[in-house]
Amino acid sequence: xxxxxxxxxxxxxxxxxxxxxxxxxxxxxxxxxxxxxRQTSGRGRMGRAWITRPGLDLALSILLRPAIEPPKxxxxxxxxxxxxxxxxxQLGVTGVGVKWPNDVLARGKxxxxxxxxxxxxxSTIDYLIIGIGLNVNSVRDDYPQExxxxxxxxxxxxxxxxxxxxxxxxxxxxxxxxxxxIDLEGPAFIPALWEAYWPHKGLxxxxxxxxxxxxxxxxxxxxxxxxxxxRTTRVTCGEVEPEADPAxxxxxx
Ligand code: BTN
Numbered sequence: 548x549x550x551x552x553x554x555x556x557x558x559x560x561x562x563x564x565x566x567x568x569x570x571x572x573x574x575x576x577x578x579x580x581x582x583x584x585r586q587t588s589g590r591g592r593m594g595r596a597w598i599t600r601p602g603l604d605l606a607l608s609i610l611l612r613p614a615i616e617p618p619k620x621x622x623x624x625x626x627x628x629x630x631x632x633x634x635x636x637q638l639g640v641t642g643v644g645v646k647w648p649n650d651v652l653a654r655g656k657x658x659x660x661x662x663x664x665x666x667x668x669x670s671t672i673d674y675l676i677i678g679i680g681l682n683v684n685s686v687r688d689d690y691p692q693e694x695x696x697x698x699x700x701x702x703x704x705x706x707x708x709x710x711x712x713x714x715x716x717x718x719x720x721x722x723x724x725x726x727x728x729i730d731l732e733g734p735a736f737i738p739a740l741w742e743a744y745w746p747h748k749g750l751x752x753x754x755x756x757x758x759x760x761x762x763x764x765x766x767x768x769x770x771x772x773x774x775x776x777x778r779t780t781r782v783t784c785g786e787v788e789p790e791a792d793p794a795x796x797x798x799x800x
Contacts, residue, residue, distance in 0.1 A: 550716070550727075551720065551723060552578045552579065552580050552609065552719040552722060552723050553579050554580045554581075554582060554744050555579065555581050556582045556583075556677065557582070557583045557584070558579065558584050558585060559583060559584065559585040559586075560583035560585075560586055560587070561586070561587055561588040562589055562590055562608075562678075563581045563582065563583045563606050563607060563608035563678060564662065564676050564678045566616050567578045567579075567580075567581045567608040567610040567676045567678075568610075568664070568674075568676060569607070570610055571610050571673075571674040571676070575610060576612065577596045577609075577610040577674070578609060578610060578611050578612075578723070578726065579608060579609070580608065580609045580610075580715065580719055581607070581608045581609075581610075582605065582607050582712070582715050583599075583606045584711070585599075585600040585601040585602075585603065586601075586606040589606060590678075591660055591680070592660065592774050595661075596616035597660065597680050598691075599680060600685045600689050602684070602711075603612065603682075603689060604680065604681065604684070604685050604700075605680070605711050605715055606678075606679075606680060607678070607681070607715050607719075607786075608676050608677065608678045608679070609627070609676065609677045609679075610674060610676055611623065611674070611675045611726065612673070613672055613726070613734075614672075614730070615639045615672065615729065615733065617670065617671070617672055618726075618767050619768070620665050620667075620675060620767075621648065621649075621663065621728075621767065622734040622737045622738070622767070622768045623663065623675055623677060623734070624663035624677060624768075625645075625648065625737050625738075625741045625764075626647040626722070626725045626726075626737050626741075627661050627704070628645045628649040628651050628659075628661055629721070629725065629740055629741055629744060630678060630718050630721035630722040630725055631661070631679060631721075632644065632744050634714065634718040634720075635651070635653065635658070635659075637717055638701060638709060638714070638717065639705055640653050640704040640705060641653075641654075641704070642654040642655075643658070643796045644744050644745060644746040645741060646747065647663040647746075647747070647752075647770045647782075648768065648784075651681075653699050653703075653704050654699065654704070655746075656696075656697055656699035657682075657698050658682050658698075658699050658704075659679060659681040659682065660679075661677060661680075662677075663678075664752065670762070673726065677722075681701075681718075682699065682701070682754065683700060683702065683708075683714055684700065684701070684702045684708045684711075685699050685702065685703055686700060686703055687703065701714070725737075735766060738763070738764040738765065738766060738768065739764075741764055742764055745764075747761050747787075747789060748761055748763075749761060750790075751790040752770075752772060752787040752788065752789060752790065753787065753788055753789075753790050754772075754782055754785060754787040754788075755785070756787065757772065757780055758772075758790055759772030759774040759778075759780055760772065760773050765781065767783075769781045769782060769783050770783075771776070772781040772787075
């Protein structure tokens with residue numbers, strides 16, 4: 548049994564990422580988690596805003612100081628997506644899987660997004676903050692129209708409400724277990740474990756006009772695509788979509 552990660556719950560925060568960063572800068576060793584019942588300036592990957600519906604969705608950030616090499620920092624975000632997948636499984640949500648680099652899907656729709664922010668000092672990670680936005684009790688009409696077809700929640704999957712703190716607790720237990728394993732043996736196990744929850748493995752994916760078969764996840768978390776002429780493309784950032792649904796973005800961040 549791994550030590551639990553303490554959870555601080557705020558009524559309101561601009562971004563839980565910033566609250567966690569403030570703790571890091573004040574010398575907090577971590578791991579420690581921040582949750583906000585109301586998040587007013589949430590941010591997502593690639594400079595996007597992230598909307599957390601108060602009382603309906605979970606906004607959670609975890610401050611870590613992992614002893615791993617900076618080029619492999621992305622693996623901790625992938626570990627977090629595995630943790631969310633396992634927690635959702637425990638809650639009874641079916642058809643859960645991961646989408647590269649670290650989204651979580653339920654029946655093909657996005658149920659959680661993960662944002663990793665790190666401060667690197669030379670060859671070490673000073674601190675790493677993993678932000679998790681999970682749709683818990685929101686339903687279709689709560690989302691902007693353009694996201695209604697591609698977004699889901701625990702309530703949409705189960706038909707019942709889930710306590711936000713309970714969802715956070717389950718996720719934090721899974722993260723603690725994975726962290727302990729990372730501390731003991733390093734992060735090399737993460738790509739293979741992540742692939743076990745990856746429904747797109749072996750499918751054709753597109754990114755910025757490049758289409759290829761999703762071959763594997765490399766040791767640093769990169770996505771390896773093989774195009775039709777057998778060429779290998781390494782994708783290190785951005786978004787990839789199944790070929791039939793090429794809503795491709797070309798920004799990284
Ligand atoms: C994504 O773009 O898919 C990642 C979204 C991450 C959102 C979470 S909510 C908790 C934490 N605080 C933030 O401001 N962002 C992350």
